[in-house]
Amino acid sequence: MIGFATPWVLGGLALAAIPILLHLFARREPSTVDFPAVQYLTNTARVHQHRLSLRHLLLLLVRTLLIIALVLAAAGPTLPGRGSMNHAPAAMVLVFDNSVSSGVTEDGVPVLEALREAARHVLDRASTEDAVWVLAADGIARRGTPSELRQMLDSLTPLAARLDLGDAVSRAREVLSGEDRPGEVVLVSDLQSSALGPASGSGPLTVARPGSQAVMNVGLAAIDAGTQPWISSMGQVTLAAEGDSGQRRAVSVRLERVTSGTTGTQSPTQPQGQGLVESGGALGLPMRASGGGGWHRLVIALAPDELRLDDTREIAVRIAPPARVVWDTADAFLDAAVRVLIDGRRLERWAGAGERVTLGTLGRGGGASIVFPPADPARAGALNRSLSARGIPWRYGTLTEVSGVTDSTDLLGSHRIRRRHDLQASGPERGVLARVDGTPWLVRSGRVVLLGSRLDTSWTDLPLSAPFVPFVDALANRLVSGDLALLDAAPGDRVLLPDAVDAVAFGDARYRVEGGASFTSWEPGIHFLLQGEDTVGALNVNPDPRESHLGRASDRMVRELWPEAVVVPLQRAGEMAFTAGARTDLRGPLLWLALALGLTEAFLAMGHRRRGT
Amino acid sequence: MVKPSAAIGRERLDLLDPREMSRLGGIELVTQGIVEGFLSGLHRSPRRGFSVEFAEHRAYQMGDELRYVDWKLLARTDRLYVKQYEEETNLRAMMVLDTSRSMDWTGDAEARLTKLAYARLLTASLALILLRQRDATGLITFDDTIRHVVPPRARLAHWRQILATLGRAEPGVRTAAEPALRRVVGHLRRRGLVVFVSDLLIDRKLTIKALRFLRHRGHQVLVLHILDPAEQSLEGAVEVRYRDPESGESVVLRPQEWATAYDRTLKEAMSAWRMGLRGHGISYEVITTDTPFGIALRQALVQATSVA
Structure with missing residues (x-):
């Protein structure tokens, strides 16, 4: 045509x-x-x-x-036709896979360099009349002249992010859909089988892949630091490995105390934990912090192999003494949960001296409090006056008996709420931790946390659910002391930050953010969440574990997923560029x-x- | 440019540009100027006469003029012979002039005379030359009918009558030469000379038929085909509607595109005339209106001499 x-x-x-x-x-x-x-x-x-x-x-x-x-x-005008040296002006998106796996070294040569060489040949075929984009692992399609894109290509390094090749091809086709010129997608990738996925759209697609077999690799897939905060400097780390190799690999764990705000660290001279781990396996290591309470950086490192980017992971750990609590023992569900936590040494009964956390009511004397609404609505007014007297900008509003569901957060999950008081802010709604049907249900102001419902089955089904005890633990040990969120993400993931967060610190950099907005980081490592000068949480950014599987997809798999694809070796990428959808210039x-x-x-x-x- | 009168006497007026020549004065003056110029140059011509032709010798008789004795023959034969001429008396000539509407046209009014004006002067000049030789000369003008007839007379004063008739000749409408040519017969009882002056935009077959009739009657016939140079070639890039002033018929074309084809058609037409006439011993001469009268007269008189 x-x-x-x-x-x-x-x-x-x-x-x-x-x-x-x-x-x-x-x-x-x-x-x-x-x-x-x-x-x-x-x-x-x-x-x-x-x-x-x-x-x-x-x-x-x-x-x-x-x-x-x-x-x-x-x-x-152009006509379909292959093999022409002078192609008609065309549009092309070069998908360049510089994801984690491109950092692997094969036979002493980084795979990224082989991919880059092939991509250069592709750009060499482009002319200034062509519309050319390069879409790298960050998912952004950048348009430029061939020389500009060549410079950009030369500056690319392996990104810690995963590139879903199906999504990338779909995005490339979206870019081309706005073009009048005939378009094609050229994918230059190590073609990990784990990166393949269905692609939307249609159009010519050339897939350039390495001809060699992928190396066997093991990488860290996940770290679980257990319930936080770690109480009394004690904790348990469980780590898992993923990869193609069946070999056991040495692993070491180090706990560094964050000393200066969020940037300085105090590293122990020796690793606090060591062991061997194999692909698909997990390793649990008990840990003991030596540097006292506060935020810590837990660094786990595998012995180096050909792919270094997945050999190290970091997460944030907070270490704190157990909260000393007072509570109303008449509140049966709360009482039961507190006793379980005391038995588990997550809480201590307040003995009359030192800091205390009052559970259920607003504590006298200005200590930390987890406040439930009064069982008798008539007493809400008196509670509101007390809150106001403490300078809390929240008050209990009318009692609503319409059933609702808490919004799903990593803290709480979704639970049915039968009765609730509307929590009303006297100013801007700041410190909202959870909502029910869009209205604040769990809020924090200073050292006071307010719940819109009592923790009773006539108000909510939460006390009957498994997360109830961890929720009470989090209320007493984390939320009331300002530890609002511990989030995990891979580079490039969009993360919804808690309302209270107004900045994100990463190394020496500090990013202003809008509370409640999404945040994306391409850098692996710990991003501390800040509210003013207080650290109220952490975002652990680590590579996607699927990137540790370096096994390559077969040509058949590629064609089954993308029927239009023409699979060629990397060396032929340049030769095939502008020919898959080539049209003879008339x-x-x-x-x-x-x-x-x-x-x-x-x-x-x-x-x-x-x-x- | 009009020459000053002082210069006129010194120059061959018959070789001036016809348009300039016509500006020198009335038809009489101009015609006399043409003829004087023409005759003054004639003595240099190898031809000395045209109306009296040698026919045979006869033995000298008493009373014969000595000037007719053929001395060369006497030297060779030692006998006296005198030259016998075919026509001892002067010629009778009839000028037939086409005064139709098509003759009243010029392609460039600033530079050239109309065909009719040119033909008038040419006819008047011819008539004067003939009359000076004491040849009886007459005139017929016609368009679609015969307009004027001046019977042939040999007196020189007769020329003024011819001039007056030529002066009265107004452009007519259409053209039909046959009646005029047949009328000639009534005025030339002996064999004579017929000079037919026309642009020949007439029915060729009928006209040739009439001319052949004259020829069969023993007359010498000379056809002078008067053409304006603008009729010889088409020029211009813009599309033009050409209208025949006589018939009103018109045709639209781009001159540039048709020039060659027209040229070919015109040559074919002229060739048809020439072949049709000369095949019957009729002389045919094309004269364009930018030709000086001296040259035109020479063309005409050479043809007339040859036919006579």
């Missing part, structure tokens, strides 16, 4: 009517002159009219075709045709003048 680079130019075909209009117009009003020898003209016309009419028609046809040829050439032939028509027109017109008919 014929295509056009600039189809709007085809509107110019209307110009083809000009010779006809001129012909008709020119014949309208000739001037009249007396000429006695008209009989000779009449005789001449009778003899030569036919030939002259033919010549006129031929001239008209040639002129019309000349305009059509020029307009068509300007519209950039501008050259059309311009030659126009030239021939122009010469024919000149010949015919001059013939008219020179020879008459």
Whole structure:
């Protein structure tokens, strides 16, 4: 099917009517002159009219075709066809897979360099008339001239992010869908089988892949630091490994205390834990912190192998003494949960001295409190006055008995709420930790946490669920002391930050964020969540464990997933670029045709003048 | 450019541009100037006469003029012979002038005379030359009918009558030469000379038929085909409607595109005239209106001499 680079130019075909209009117009009003020898003209016309009419028609046809040829050439027509060295102006998205797995070294050569070399060859085929994008593992399609994109390509390093190749191809096709020119996608990738996924859209797709077998790799897949905070400097780390190799690998664990805000660390001279781990296996290591309470950086490292990016993971751990609590023992569910936590040494009963956390009511004397609404709604007013007296900008509003569900957070999950008081802020809603049907249900202000419902089955089904005890633990040990969130993500993931967070600190960098907005980081490591100067949580960014599986997809798998794909070795990537969807540029032939028509027109017109008919 | 009168006397007026020549004065003055110029140059011509032709010798008789004795023959044969001429008396000539509408046209009014104006002067000049030779000369003008008839007379004063008739000749409408040519017969009882001056935009077959009739009657016939140079070639790039002033018939065309074909058609037409006439011993001469009268007269008189 014929295509056009600039189809709007085809509107110019209307110009083809000009010779006809001129012909008709020119014949309208000739001037009249007396000429006695008209009989000779009449005789001449009778003899030569036919030939002259033919010549006129031929001239008209040639002129019309000349305009059509020029307009068509300007519209950039192309025909499907392969193997042409000079391709028609085209659009191409080069998907360059610089994900974690591209950092592996095979036979002493980084895979990324092999991919980069192939990608350079692809860009070498591009001309300035082509629309070219490079879409790397960060998922952003960047457009530029071939030389600009070559520079950009040279600056790319393995990114700790995962690149879902199906998503990348889909995104590339979306980019091309806005182009009038014929488009194609060239994917240069190590073609991990774990990265393959279905792609939407359709269109030519060239997949350039390494011909060699992938190396066997083991990487850290996950770290579980158990319930936080770690109480009394004690904790348990469970780590898991993923990969293709069955070999056991040495692993070491180090716990560094974050000392100076969120940037300084105090590293132990020796690792606190060591062991061996194999792909698909897990290793549990008991840990003891030596540097006291506060935020810590837990660093787990595997012995180095060909892929270094998945050999290290970090998570944040907070170490704190157990909260000393007072509570209303008449509150059966709360009482039961507290006793379980005391038995588990997660809580301690307040003995009359030191900091305390009051569970259920607003504690006297300004200590930390987890406040439930009063069982008798009539006492809500008195509670509100006490809250106001403490400077808490929240108050209990009307009692709502319409069933609702808590929004799903890592802290709470979804639970049915039967009765609740609306929590109303006297100013901007700050410190909302959970909502029910969009209205605040769990809020924090200073060292006071307010719940919209009592922890009773007549108010909510939460006390009957498994997360109830951990929820009470989190209320007493984390939320009331400002530890609001411990989040995990892979580079490039979008993470929804708690409302209270107004900045994210990573190393020396600090990013202002909008509480409740999403946040994305491409850098692996611990990102501390800040509320003012307080650290209220952490976002642990570590590579996606699927990147540790380096096994490559077969050509058959590729074709099954992407039927249009043409799979070629990396060395042929450049050769295949602009040929998968290649279209022969018809501008050259059309311009030659126009030239021939122009010469024919000149010949015919001059013939008219020179020879008459 | 009009020459000053002082210069006129010194130059061959018959070789001036016809348009300039016509500006020198009335038809009489101009015609006399043409003829004087023409005759003054004639003595340099190898031809000395045209109306009296040698026919045979006869033996000298008493009373014969000595000037007719053939001295060369006497030297060779030692006998006296005198030259016998075919026509001892002067010629009778009839000028037939086409005054139709098509003759009243010029392609460039600034530079050239109309065909009719040119033909008038040419006819007047011819008539004057003939009359000066004491040849009886008459005139018929016609368009689609015969307009004026001046019977042939040999008196020089008769020329003024011819001039007056030429002066009265107004452009007519259409052309029909046959009646005029047949009328000639009534005025040339002996064999004579017929000079037919026309642009020949007439029915060729009928006209040739009439001319052949004259020829069969023993007359010498000379056809002077008067053409304006603009009729010889088409020029211009813009489409033009050409209208025949006589018939009103018109044709629309681009001159540039038709020039060659027209040229070919015109040559074919002229060739048809020439072949049709010369095949019957009729002289045919094309004269364009930018030709100086001296040259035109020479063309005409050479043809007339040959036919006579």
